[in-house]
Amino acid sequence: MAAMNPAFETAEIIAVGSELLTAHRIDSNSLFLTGVLNELGLTVRMKHVVGDQTADLRAILRTALSRSDVVIVTGGLGPTDDDLTRNAVADELGCPLIEVPEILARISEQFSRRGVPMPAINRRQAQVITGARWLANANGTAPGQLIETDGRIVVLLPGPPRELQPMFEADVVPAIATRTGGRRLRRRVVKTTGRSESQIEELAQPVYSQFVRQVPAIDTTILASPGLVELHLSCSGSDERVLDAALDAGVAQLQGALGDVAFSVDGRPIEEVVGRALHARGWRVAAAESCTGGLLMQRLTDVAGSSAWVQGGVVAYANEVKVEALGVNPRDIESHGAVSIPVARAMAEGVRTRFGADIGVSITGIAGPAGGSAEKPVGTVVIAVASDRCDVREFRFPGDRAMVRSFSVSAALDMLRRHVTA
């Protein structure tokens, strides 16, 4: 009979717990749940966090059930007074709680296995909403609950991730999977660098604005952070091959419009793209950094296996280090300044030679807040990449210290990428 119901499309997640409404804690369970729900072809329509307040939870639950097919409530299943999810959901659905002897026996046994008598307050964890299926908890005392109501599903899950995740995979996924009408959602991410969000939008919008009109339609979202603009494509339907083919074609069209500012279409970060390109050429890289203070090396070595292509680097914060460790000519620093094309070039060539690397990269700049001048304001950064030839570029980055450092590293990784793949 389930096949008669319309297929599930949307889910909504409600995290319960006053501690999630402080400045220190965040609901991270929803990331895991969203990933699994998306793979099942469901879109997460909204997420909510409510405190330990029955009225608030009931209000959110009511509106969630009015618009979403699957409503997942996490947390508030513990044994204490402020664990009110069981009661609030039972009241909202108009189904009383009943004690299940089998659950009570399991909880008592879990305690006696630890040599502890079951505290009386844990008894309420054996209460289940009438008509619900209870879900065994292998890693804790609180069972989950799954209720079908008016063709929708409400799921109650314990808050701790190590209890929630296996329970969701084992008992909830199969229950939802029979109700998705075979729908699946597939995704692609096109990553770009070296252009602003609006510049990418101008290049890509004429392409992706057509995506919503085709069959299957592709949704596109733009995400920007300093030095990185991503286009997220998603497409849902029943035939994964059709979805993948549509996404492949869409990605290819975007690549055509974006050219070489698109550096990755398979999720890889630029430091991994650079690493693989270096590795393919058999090159090892060395870096000389000033204002970025090690951030470039850190990104390069974030990639597992990077010891195969990273030789090492120098953080040359003081000018005497630029001279002593990298062989920069002190007269170049005197006449052009430490943030200048000749010094950047000498740093890249110096670190390449002295570290026995195939390619050297350097960053010298003014990250701020102090150190700027009229001629070279905060945000002025010079980057060089040297192999048997040398590329040098001067940039003027916006933002504060952290942003200038972040932009600088992205630009250096992009210059490296272009140099190595040229």
Added chain:
Amino acid sequence: MAAMNPAFETAEIIAVGSELLTAHRIDSNSLFLTGVLNELGLTVRMKHVVGDQTADLRAILRTALSRSDVVIVTGGLGPTDDDLTRNAVADELGCPLIEVPEILARISEQFSRRGVPMPAINRRQAQVITGARWLANANGTAPGQLIETDGRIVVLLPGPPRELQPMFEADVVPAIATRTGGRRLRRRVVKTTGRSESQIEELAQPVYSQFVRQVPAIDTTILASPGLVELHLSCSGSDERVLDAALDAGVAQLQGALGDVAFSVDGRPIEEVVGRALHARGWRVAAAESCTGGLLMQRLTDVAGSSAWVQGGVVAYANEVKVEALGVNPRDIESHGAVSIPVARAMAEGVRTRFGADIGVSITGIAGPAGGSAEKPVGTVVIAVASDRCDVREFRFPGDRAMVRSFSVSAALDMLRRHVTA
């Protein structure tokens, strides 16, 4: 007339953006906003995330306005088609948008200062809800908006934290502060390193368990991340001097119980504590890193003004760099391994001497996933600090690559702190 209204008590936060409903992104702005709202004496009642869907945003906004005094909407103020917050809120409040010439002029000027013409799509960022006060954005193009409606406040803020945070502090906090009836919440953070969460709990619990019984009562929360355990104290009431005095006494008691594992009680991170201690002694530091790949240097140079105490550093990923750039004896590497006490010591002493620094610090270890052995498994890290004397310690850190790197840097900063202040 504002004094006639009842004091504000509750706030609700709505984050807008389909990207926040994926498995990869989380709304972290609400943590910052919650912290500041709590200091103003407001409780955050609920948090929501909605996608780029006008109907969904309007539905949540409607219910939020029915129950909370302050409603903060973040994100969706960008220039693109899917940035719909301006229009959705205007429609829900029944107040049309109007273009403000002054904002348009500011946005054009921001582009021309970067030597770029303003893209046509940015024009919509100059639209403001009738009756709203617009809030200048020092770090981006999207202005914020603040609307008073029926004795409540609705605030629209741009999504990027570096735009949202200063705008909230400068323009929104003063507007809310006049309406809180004088209630305040004050906080302190005691930061510790080098001990696990349960070790800190054992030392601190006898002290802070008394805090809830005193007047004014102090709430204590423990937060742990690799290499850092924080005790967050908070206290609310109407007289800030009474609150501050209670917190000062509480912090002093905790410091007594924790001893020198507590490195900061004023919010400063350990890299700043280390930096100030170096600066006070007139010392300059140089670092030699292997498995942390620049992360230590990056932390040291994250502090504004760090060029006064950071000389520079070497990332010695390859063994030949350890030999050539740092003067490590290749026979030490051969007989003891690159991750060993003699090599760590030689790296710290080498970088100190070669970089002309007063103090050298080194990290050599196995961050994984590969490179471990039975004798030296993944997580084995040796750290040395050398001035006219040398401290060396071997650690065995738990966790994956990122965690081992993070623990290593925390431990190195702590060894530096103890060496410099000894």
